[in-house]
Amino acid sequence: MAETNKLHIAMFPWLAFGHIIPFLELGKLIARKGHHVSFISTPRNIERLPKISPDIAPSINLVKLPLPHVENLPENAEATMDVPYHIIPYLKRAHDGLQEPLSRFLESSTPDWIIHDFAPHWLPPIAAKLGIPRVFFSxxxxxxxxxxxxxxxxxxxxxxxxxxxxxxxxxxxxxxxIAFRIFEAKKILDGFDENASGVSDWFRFITVASGADAVATKTCMEIEAEWLKLLGDLYEMPVIPTGLLPPSAQESGKRERWHLGYYC
Structure with missing residues (x-):
């Protein structure tokens, strides 16, 4: 690949390893295509990542943004696996405190694209102001x-x-x-209410998705062709199936523990 065709892709997953690991696997695929990836998370989460293969490690820059301290969030808690479920809104509040350091990084590094998660509702206008196209990766x-x-x-x-x-x-x-049972539906509606983070999860999701230029989802055409077409119609934007992104073989033994940290 010619040097001029290489892209710089920033990636910013939510602070849950059920999100971080798929983001990392996608980042590895992007790096294997010859592009440069800036993978952004907090120091403790970066330290807990599985080792990246030496052949692509030079193409993946692990960017550590210190997580601000907020009341009710335990010390050293930087992922959902570190806290009980009812504390997660405080983790989201701390995550919102990454707005300024992330803005500074984007301004100084000028990535060609940013691939982001559902949580940073403040990110789309920042990236748009800097002229950085946005992909919401679900x-x-x-x-x-x-x-x-x-x-x-x-x-x-x-x-x-x-x-x-x-x-x-x-x-x-x-x-x-496709439908929820009534007890599941009642739980889903909790996400429409403002929580201790200051906004609702639904507000985060809608704001982030609406502010994207494209949506990527962890699926493939062979499994969800009809749903992918419908998603493009509903969102009125390009839809990118990333594949299933299973963890690399050396990481499979840790998978159960990562699943404990899947909560939004």
């Missing part, structure tokens, strides 16, 4: 994204009651049984 499958519908709820698709989530959405044009 670690959940396309069908799950489609279930929650279009990003523009002015089209009349808003759902406000648990029962609304127990049936297949009306915008799914092909046969499907």
């Amino acid at each position: 670690v959940i499958r396309a069908a799950s994204l489609c279930f929650f519908g279009p990003l523009n709820f002015s089209k009349g698709y808003a759902r406000t009651e648990p029962e609304h989530f127990t049936v297949t959405p009306k915008w799914v044009p092909f046969p499907s049984k």
Whole structure:
């Protein structure tokens, strides 16, 4: 690959290893294509990453941004696996404190693209101001994204009651049984309420997805062709299936522990 064709891709996953590891696997694939990756997280999370293969390690820059301290967040807690579920909103508040250091990094490093997660609702306008295109990478499958519908709820698709989530959405044009049970739906609605981080998880998701230039999702055409097409129609933007991104062989033994830290 000619030097002029190499891209600099910044990656900024949410502070959960169920997100960090797929982001890292995607970063490895990008690096193997000859591009440069800046993988951004907190110091302790960077230290807990599996070792990167020597053939691509020079192409992946591990960027450590210290996590600000916030009240009620235990010392050295930098990922969801470090805290009980009810403390995660405080981790999100601390994550929001990365806004300024991330902005400085983006301004000084001028990446060609940034691939980001659902949590940094403040990131799209910052990247847009710097002229950096944005890809929202969702670690959940396309069908799950489609279930929650279009990003523009002015089209009349808003759902406000648990029962609304127990049936297949009306915008799914092909046969499907996708739906939540009532107890699951009630839990889903918790994400629509403002939490201790200062905003709701739904606000984060909608703001981030709406501010992206494209959405990537951890799936493939062989499994979700219909859902990927529907997702593009609902989001009105390009959709990129990344593949399933399983962890490398040397990391598979740690997989169970990482799954404990999957929470949003």
